[in-house]
Amino acid sequence: MWKTHRWLLIALILLTICRWIMAGAIELTEDESYYHLWSEHPALSYYSKGPGVAATMGVSSFILGDSAFGIRFFSPLLGLATSLLIFRLARSIFDTNTAAWSVVLLNILPIFNAGSILLTIDPLSIFFWTAAMLALWRALHRSNASFTWWPLTGLLIGLGFLCKYTNALQLISIILLLVIVRRWRPHWRKPGPYLLLATFLVCTLPVIIWNAQNQWITVTHLIERGQLDEETGVNPGEFFSYLGMHAGVYSPVIFLGLLAALYLGIKRVGKDFGETFLILFAAPIIILYFILSFKEAGEANWTAPGMLSLGVLMIHYFQLARWSNRTKGIVRATAITLSILLTALSLNLDVLRKMGVQWPYSLDPTTRLTGWQSTADAVEDVIRKSQDNLGDGIFLICDRYQSAASLHHHLPDDLNLIRPTEAHPKVFIPQSSIILNQFSFWPRYDSIAGATEGEPGYTPFLGKNALFISTHPRSNPPEEIRRAFRHTQPLSTVEIRRLGMKLRDVRIFVCYDYQGISL
Structure with missing residues (x-):
């Protein structure tokens, strides 16, 4: 057992160092630039998320600077910590062999590797989700845990909620556990579950206070994001598209295994404590988003927290399968090889282009995540060349908030x-x-419009010129821009190229004499 622990820990530490190196070498994605911009505006909460990711980036960039490495410093550490937590959880429920293979599985998944390099809400959400599961497992199996492990579980769920709201779905999993498993029903008569809930509710206060001050805008956003305000019909094509996304980010063989584990786990609910525990932390979130995908395919990372425990369950069922060692070896080797290959490609699809594959960036779903430093360099060049003709001081307007955040950073x-x-x-x-x-x-x-200095509604932007930057091909300034300025006209179209191929077009327009908004 010690050898397993030692070699696994050494491998994880080396992998973490490699992820740190990659974190400093890969430029920031749009989402990371957007969240880092949040960290420059500290708040109790934000439009679409809690303050967790902004606070994390704020701490690391304050200490290490605003480089890609400084902003992402915690992401490889979160990957390491999540791996160790999965090991402890799987070993507590099953055995060391299952725990070790669960960690191997986790660290060959394309989606987990991306999340252990890039810093978005997902590595934080997954870390707190896993930590909460382990704390709850200990709360269920240790006497006198009402004032220790139960409130700690509530704290971890609450901290996860401050990073990603779906972490609150763990409360549903806990309720189901305490209802379905007869052995654990007596906890309803103890203070533990209620202390858990109280601790969680305290953690939600920043989000509640901020939303109360801002017309509950996050609630509106979440309803619109899930299309719960629209009477749309069922679209099976969206569901199959969603399955396809999962096959890509989890690798096809492993995703089929996860689906099999989901089916078997649901069938065996109540028959084994460990299996029931794991499936009830997987099924609710996965089934919820699969159902919603019949209206519109969401993002594959939305189900990621549930896939953690499902992965442990899959390893357990795989070891129990009555297959020959040869068959298991072939399946295991195929799954690992394909997953590692997809991980390498997902982190750098330019590898294919360097090998001579002429895959146009227009058909590459990761294009929007890359090339923002070169885009900012091109925009900077146009600005410097234009400033003499545009007067003392201009301001910049971009068509998309993601692009605006990327340009702000670069x-x-x-x-x-x-x-x-x-x-x-x-x-x-x-x-x-x-x-x-x-x-x-x-x-x-x-x-x-018409306000003068010192009057309400006046800003120093009145009468100034601006550049409107469009990152959409063939996109012109919208109507609200054309109305707000005396005149707009095209200035430049910049073609951003990478490896000899077009990455994106950036169209820049001059907007003369800002007039303000007419009331």
Whole structure:
């Protein structure tokens, strides 16, 4: 057992070092730039998420700087910690062999490797989800745990909720466990579950307070995101598309195994304590998003927390399968090889292009995540060449909030841009009276037409020129931009290329004499 622990730990440490190296070598994605911009505007909560990811990025970038490594520093550590937690959980429920293979499975998954390099809400969510499961397992099996492991479980679920709201679904799993498993029903008569709930509710206060101050905008956003406000019909094509996404990010062979484990686990609910525990932390979230996908395919990472315990269950069932050792060896080797190959490609699809495969970026789903430093360099070049003709100080408007966040991060601070305070972003989005994203809560450029200095509605942007940056092909300034300026005209179209192929077009327009909004 000690040899298993030692070699597994050494492998995980080496893998973590490799992930740190990659974290510093890969440029920030749009989502990471957006969340890092949040960290520059500390708040109790944000438009679509709690404060967890912004706080994490704020701490690491404060200590290590705003480089890709500094922003992502915690992500490889979260991958390491989650792996160790999975090992402890699987060993507690089954045995050391199952635990070791569960860790191997976890660390060859394309989705987990991406999440252990890039820092988004998912590595934080998965870490707290796993930690909460382990704490609950101990709460269920240790006497006098009402004032220790139960509230700790509530704290971990609450911290996970502050990173990703779906972590609250663990409460449903806990209720089902205490209802279905007769052995654990007596806990309803003890203070443990109620202390868990109370601790969790305390953790939700930042989100509740912020939303109470902002028209409960997050609730509206989540309803719209799930299309729960629309009477749309069932679309089986969306469901199969969602399954296809999962096959890609989990690798096809492993995903088939996970589906088999889901089926077997549901059939065996109540027959084994460990199996029931794991399946009830997997089935609710997975089934929920699979059902919602009949309306519209969501993101494959939404089900990721449930896949953690399902992976442990899959390893357990695989070891119990009455297959020959030769058959198991072939299946295991195929699954591992294919998953490692997909992981390598998902982290750098340019490998195929360097091998001579002419895969156009227009058909590459990861294109929106890459090339933002070169895009910012091209935009910077246009700005510097245009500033003499556009007057003293301009401001920038981008068509998408993700692109605006990326340009904000990558553009240098010495550009002659109108930025009255550090709270103003370097790049704005078209202002709207409708709250659409976090940019709506930060200082804006919009003002009332005709207002003079010192009057309400006046800003230093009045009368100034702007550049409108479109990252959509053949996209023109929207109507609200054309109305707000005296005149707009095309300035430049920049083709961003990578490995000799077109990555994206960036169209830049001059917007003359900002007039403000007419009331």
